[in-house]
Structures are given as C-alpha cells and as structure tokens.
Amino acid sequence: MYEGAVQELIDELGRLPGIGPKSAQRLAFHILEADQDDIKRLVTALVTVKERVKFCSICGNVTEQDTCNICRDSRRDPTVVCVVEESKDVVAVERTRSFRGRYHVLGGAINPIAGVGPEQLRIRELLTRLNDSQIEEVILATDPNLEGEATATYLARMLKTIGIRVTRLASGLPVGGDLEYADEITLGRAFEGRRSAIG
Numbered sequence: 001m002y003e004g005a006v007q008e009l010i011d012e013l014g015r016l017p018g019i020g021p022k023s024a025q026r027l028a029f030h031i032l033e034a035d036q037d038d039i040k041r042l043v044t045a046l047v048t049v050k051e052r053v054k055f056c057s058i059c060g061n062v063t064e065q066d067t068c069n070i071c072r073d074s075r076r077d078p079t080v081v082c083v084v085e086e087s088k089d090v091v092a093v094e095r096t097r098s099f100r101g102r103y104h105v106l107g108g109a110i111n112p113i114a115g116v117g118p119e120q121l122r123i124r125e126l127l128t129r130l131n132d133s134q135i136e137e138v139i140l141a142t143d144p145n146l147e148g149e150a151t152a153t154y155l156a157r158m159l160k161t162i163g164i165r166v167t168r169l170a171s172g173l174p175v176g177g178d179l180e181y182a183d184e185i186t187l188g189r190a191f192e193g194r195r196s197a198i199g
Ligand SMILES: [Zn+2]
Pocket: 056, 057, 058, 059, 060, 061, 067, 068, 069, 070, 071, 072
C-alpha cells in the first residue's frame, strides 16, 4: 500500500475494465511523472466526455446531440437495421464500408453470470422501432462469443413472431472475441454472406 493520494489513484484506475493491480500501479506512476499540462488535458477530456456525450434517443449510439449522426443522415437506408452490442461495434462495422443502413446498440449482451438479462438491454426500444417504421431487415451482429450468440438466438426467436427478415453474419469471424477484433475484410465478408437467422 502507498500513502494517501497515490494509493487512491491506483485504486480508482484498478476499477477500470481490463486494468489489473500491476497496470494500475504503472499508470499511476506514469501520471505522477507526467507533465502537468498533459494531465490537465486528460482530466479535461474525462470531465468533458461525461458532460457532453449521451446516448442517441433512437439507436443508443454515443452522440453529443439528441440523435447520432448516422440516425440523422437521410442518405442511410432506413429499411435495414444492424443490431450490435456497443458503440465500438458501430465503428467496427462502419470501417468495413459494406453497410449503409441504420444501427441499434443494445448496450451489452445477455450474460446471466454478470446479471445481465434481456431487460437490461435496449431490446424494448428495438421492438418499438420495429413497430412504427419501414424496417424490412434486422441484421444480428453481436459478438462471436458465448454471450453474443445467446443474445442473437434470443432476438431471433423473439423477432420471428413479428414477421420481419432477420439475418445473422456469416461464420468466419474469430470465435470467442469481439466484433471489433475482426479485420475489415473478414467483417465485410461476414456482412455480405449473412443468412437467415430464423430456421
Ligand atoms: Zn442513432
């Protein structure tokens, strides 16, 4: 244990996802030795992101306005909606340039161990969107891991009753990882090779 402020910083950093005790300690000492100006910029960025950024009222993507720039873009195809877990997945799909529709960001995946069930995700919002718009196809693009698969299966089963075209990305994505780990070409191919999710 360190004295006072150093330990407090290590504890706070250690609460971030993917940061273990050793990384937290290394980051804390990096901050301690860094220029005052660099740290001021970091603090400003942290405060600003919490003040300015919110979630799109339509799709749940991050935005600084009421709706995100994809939902506001009238050139995007309103008949196809790609369902992803997080905003970072929107960025991953956008990078492929093979999708010109809209998105729906769930805010996670079904994970009983972590206490995340369908009610914790933006599934109700998705159903509302499907009720009152011109959506013809829903592409399920959850992560190629256990939680992502469970979420896609749940959604496919639920959407079956609505009579909408539901597709899933073709296989070939690196199994067990996040959508964002797939390179653009692989992810682009998975989009083009998508198949019906309703058997
Ligand atoms: Zn949006």
